[in-house]
Amino acid sequence: MSTPETHVPFFDLHRLYLEQKAEIDAAALGALGSGHYILGPRGKAFEEAMAASLGGSGQVIGCNSGTDALVLPLRAAGVGARRGAAPPEAEVITVAHTAIPTITAIRASGGTPVFVDVDADTWLLDAKKALAAVTERTRAIIVVHLYGAMGPVDELVEGLKKMGRADVAVIEDCAQAQGASKHGRAAGTLARFGSFSFYPTKNVGCIGDGGAVHAGDPADAERLRWLRNYGQKDRYNAQVEGGMNSRLDEVQAAILSVRLPKLREWNARKETMVARYRRELGGLPLTFQKVAEGVVPAWHLCVVATDAGPTRDRLQAELTGRGVQTLIHYPHPAHTQPAFAPYRREALPVTESLAARILSLPMNPTLSQKEQDLVIRSVKEFFR
Ligand SMILES: *Cc1c(COP(=O)(O)O)cnc(C)c1O
Numbered sequence: 001m002s003t004p005e006t007h008v009p010f011f012d013l014h015r016l017y018l019e020q021k022a023e024i025d026a027a028a029l030g031a032l033g034s035g036h037y038i039l040g041p042r043g044k045a046f047e048e049a050m051a052a053s054l055g056g057s058g059q060v061i062g063c064n065s066g067t068d069a070l071v072l073p074l075r076a077a078g079v080g081a082r083r084g085a086a087p088p089e090a091e092v093i094t095v096a097h098t099a100i101p102t103i104t105a106i107r108a109s110g111g112t113p114v115f116v117d118v119d120a121d122t123w124l125l126d127a128k129k130a131l132a133a134v135t136e137r138t139r140a141i142i143v144v145h146l147y148g149a150m151g152p153v154d155e156l157v158e159g160l161k162k163m164g165r166a167d168v169a170v171i172e173d174c175a176q177a178q179g180a181s182k183h184g185r186a187a188g189t190l191a192r193f194g195s196f197s198f199y200p201t202k203n204v205g206c207i208g209d210g211g212a213v214h215a216g217d218p219a220d221a222e223r224l225r226w227l228r229n230y231g232q233k234d235r236y237n238a239q240v241e242g243g244m245n246s247r248l249d250e251v252q253a254a255i256l257s258v259r260l261p262k263l264r265e266w267n268a269r270k271e272t273m274v275a276r277y278r279r280e281l282g283g284l285p286l287t288f289q290k291v292a293e294g295v296v297p298a299w300h301l302c303v304v305a306t307d308a309g310p311t312r313d314r315l316q317a318e319l320t321g322r323g324v325q326t327l328i329h330y331p332h333p334a335h336t337q338p339a340f341a342p343y344r345r346e347a348l349p350v351t352e353s354l355a356a357r358i359l360s361l362p363m364n365p366t367l368s369q370k371e372q373d374l375v376i377r378s379v380k381e382f383f384r
Contacts, residue, residue, distance in 0.1 A: 007323040008362050008371040011201050015366040020258055024207070027254035037250050039229070046253040049260055050212060054186040054194070058216035061224040062248030066175040066197020068228070069211035070105035070142065073193035075242040076215075076223045077169035079139045080110015093133050094142040094173075095125050096333035096340075097351040101197075102144055102173055103334045109242075111139065115335045117348040121290035123303075126350075127152035131159040140169040145177035145187055147329070148203070148270075148300040149291050153182070153190040171195060175211075176300035178203040179267045183294040188214045198252070201364070203267060203298050204259050206252040263298075266365040270299040273363050273372060277302055280376045284383045285311075301329055302363035309356035315382050316359055322378045327360045 017024060031042055043062050051060040063069050074080070079090045092111040094102060097118045106113045116129040125143045134141075141160075143151040156170050172188050174180070175197035180187040188194020196202075198210035215221040223240065226233055231243020248256075278288055287305040291297055306312040319326050333351045335344040361375055 008325060008367075008374055010325040010327055010360070010362050011364045012366055013200050013205075016205075016364075017207070019366065020262070023258045024255055027258045028207075028251050031251040031254040034250065038247055040250045042250040042257065043248050043253040046248070046257045046260070047212070049257060050196075051214070053260060053263070054189050054214055057189055058214050059218070059221035061213045061215065061221060061228060062253060063211045063213065063228050064246040064248065065101075065209045066195060066199060066202070066211040067101040067105050067108070068244070068246040069175075069195035069197065069213045070102065070171065070173060071109045071244070072224050072227050072246065073169065073171050073195060073213055073215070073220075074105065074109035074111060074140055075227055076220055077140050077171075077192070079106075080242065089137055090139040091135060091137045092140045092142060093130050093138060095144055095146075095351065096335040096348055097123065097330070097354060098144045098146060098173070098334065099175065099330065100334060100337065101175075102142060103340050106142070107340075112137075113334070113340060113343045114138075115343065115345070115348060117350045118354070120350050122149065122151070122292055123147070123289050123354060124149060124151035125156075127155035127159065130156060131163065134160070134163065134165055134168060138165070138168050140171055142171045142173050143191070144173040144175075145180060147289055147303055148177050148180055148298040149289055150177060150180050150182050150187055150295045150297065152292070157191060169193065174214075175199070175202060177298050179263045179298035181296045182292075187298065189216065192217065192220065198248075198256060203300055204256060204263050207255055208252055210248050210252045210256065212248065267298045269365050270302075270363060271297075273367060274299045274302050276372065277304075277361060277363070277376070281379055284379065286379075299363065301360045303329065303358050303360050305354060305357040306359070307357070312357050312359050315379070318382045319375070319378050322374070324375050324378050325362060328355075328358060329360050331355055 047060040091114045092106045093114045096115040119126045170191035172191045172194045174188040177187040194214035196212045198206040228246045231238045231240045233239040334340045
């Protein structure tokens with residue numbers, strides 16, 4: 001029954017490429033022919049364009065991936081690597097309800113993840129719980145702006161200041177939230193560091209891997225530039241430990257410069273689609289993520305939660321049967337996965353309940369109205 005006409009893919013990356021094919025091809029070919037492939041003019045131009053798009057208050061440092069965009073600031077903040085600069089068991093507080101790279105990055109930087117639960121309505125880091133988890137070993141808190149909404153950055157920054165712990169670095173994981181804002185301030189600029197991913201499906205995607213960090217403090221920005229380039233201040237002059245090879249190459253930077261100007265339009269299209277899902281499915285026994293006051297999300301995913309796990313699984317099976325592809329972000333919270341279970345300290349009831357009930361509906365800049373119609377009709381018929 002899933003003929004090509006009725007089949008709704010979760011995301012069609014080829015369609016997104018076709019939307020700007022001529023410009024992307026020209027940009028990539030220009031980089032290929034330039035003879036300058038690493039840390040060249042295209043990377044610099046993109047970093048400047050992105051910094052301007054975030055309000056121009058800080059600097060953007062390109063790197064290899066969104067994962068590295070978290071590792072680099074963690075290291076800059078003194079987690080691991082620097083001998084004598086941090087206790088070996090430096091703790092990094094974050095959520096288990098996230099894409100696994102958030103946690104991979106904490107371990108890659110030498111930190112110990114400390115998991116706290118999410119808020120039952122926003123599905124994002126619970127600021128009170130995060131602040132209550134701060135110890136003398138805490139070096140950083142990563143607030144994940146999951147699905148494109150924004151977590152309680154201000155509350156964390158203010159709360160740490162009140163506790164006399166402004167030394168704890170707050171990092172915004174903006175991998176899913178490029179273009180979001182809170183009271184007019186861009187996601188990624190509200191804390192000491194903002195981390196971005198250009199994984200192909202993200203709000204602005206490479207044709208490959210890429211990432212970037214925003215830093216408001218020039219000294220932080222400089223340290224990040226050293227860290228991404230073997231720890232070198234300049235050639236043959238290694239300044240800091242913990243350096244790595246993590247640079248955004250010229251081909252990807254050229255492509256990103258073509259795509260960045262489309263961010264607003266793509267996010268606006270997605271906003272319209274999410275609004276439509278909320279309107280059409282609002283009367284059904286489904287819950288949508290609550291958006292905090294003052295936040296304009298950059299919808300990366302449209303996630304609904306059913307009342308119970310079995311309903312979610314049956315709904316997903318029904319949609320699959322009708323040719324509608326759905327995904328679950330994420331089915332297994334980090335503290336339940338083998339690699340990170342050793343860091344589990346306590347149960348995370350909200351996180352665990354959500355993981356069993358959530359389902360991501362097709363939603364991306366190239367989804368057609370007809371495709372969304374089919375998704376809406378299928379969900380409604382399931383509940384009828
Ligand atoms: C995608 C993602 C990352 C990692 O990005 P990569 O570019 O794939 O390394 C980190 N955190 C979150 C929340 C993500 O969605």
